[in-house]
Amino acid sequence: ASAAPGDGRFSCPSPELSPCSATSGDRPLVGVYLTGLKRRLLLNSTLENAVGPLLQDGYSVHFYACLVSDAKGVGNWLHVRSSGVVDPAIAHLDDEGFRRHTRDRIAAAGACLMCMEVQHEPEPLPKMPRYNEIMNQYPPDRHPAGQRVARVWLARERLWNATVANEKTLGTYKFLMWVRDDSHWVAPWVQPGKLLSAPQAENTIWSSRCCQEGGISDKVVIMGRQAAPGALMLFTNYMTGAVRGRIGGNAEAFLKGSVMKHKAKHITL
Numbered sequence: 001a002s003a004a005p006g007d008g009r010f011s012c013p014s015p016e017l018s019p020c021s022a023t024s025g026d027r028p029l030v031g032v033y034l035t036g037l038k039r040r041l042l043l044n045s046t047l048e049n050a051v052g053p054l055l056q057d058g059y060s061v062h063f064y065a066c067l068v069s070d071a072k073g074v075g076n077w078l079h080v081r082s083s084g085v086v087d088p089a090i091a092h093l094d095d096e097g098f099r100r101h102t103r104d105r106i107a108a109a110g111a112c113l114m115c116m117e118v119q120h121e122p123e124p125l126p127k128m129p130r131y132n133e134i135m136n137q138y139p140p141d142r143h144p145a146g147q148r149v150a151r152v153w154l155a156r157e158r159l160w161n162a163t164v165a166n167e168k169t170l171g172t173y174k175f176l177m178w179v180r181d182d183s184h185w186v187a188p189w190v191q192p193g194k195l196l197s198a199p200q201a202e203n204t205i206w207s208s209r210c211c212q213e214g215g216i217s218d219k220v221v222i223m224g225r226q227a228a229p230g231a232l233m234l235f236t237n238y239m240t241g242a243v244r245g246r247i248g249g250n251a252e253a254f255l256k257g258s259v260m261k262h263k264a265k266h267i268t269l
């Protein structure tokens with residue numbers, strides 16, 4: 001199994017031992033990254049309205065998940081987040097029971113859970129650099145909101161690294177996408193295969209045209225394989241100073257700056 005930072009609950013079996021290998025066949029692969037809080041996980045609409053159309057269009061869908069079992073958090077929206085009701089089906093499950101439940105729900109929809117990490121506490125961050133021109137609305141070196149953003153970046157990059165390692169056995173993923181723990185798709189994704197077969201799709205990133213905040217909306221992001229590193233290596237790009245300049249002071253702006261540096265095409269939907 002692959003190792004990863006955190007509390008040791010990273011379950012990512014060797015691809016040849018995973019049921020995902022047996023179910024993929026010759027269909028093109030799509031990886032779905034799921035990050036956030038265990039207590040807020042709502043998979044119904046994602047499975048029905050996003051994964052279902054992908055399967056109908058001939059894709060094989062693999063989930064890679066990193067969830068925190070509990071996080072108190074701070075901020076203006078804390079009262080809203082804390083007022084939610086946990087899905088009764090997962091409310092009393094331990095880590096292994098939750099993993100099995102999630103795996104079975106995803107499998108029942110026709111997809112496959114490739115890797116899952118469950119953390120009990122928010123992951124400690126290394127010393128974060130400080131820049132005057134980027135992420136200055138909530139700097140990750142000292143602001144709780146910025147630190148939460150950095151942890152999401154780190155989680156996605158860990159899942160991305162696991163994906164790249166698995167490609168040696170499974171073959172190259174054609175597309176990747178990330179969703180939130182509580183993403184809600186109000187209607188089915190219409191003909192995703194048509195979108196994903198557009199010219200230059202392999203180097204294109206798609207996102208919602210709402211909540212852009214001067215950059216790229218980071219609620220749900222779809223990316224071709226060639227474009228993926230520009231969106232999935234945000235933690236490394238921030239730590240190394242790879243994205244600089246007056247790009248804007250929030251996470252959406254940093255995502256846009258990283259995508260531009262990677263020379264990927266961006267389309268809003």
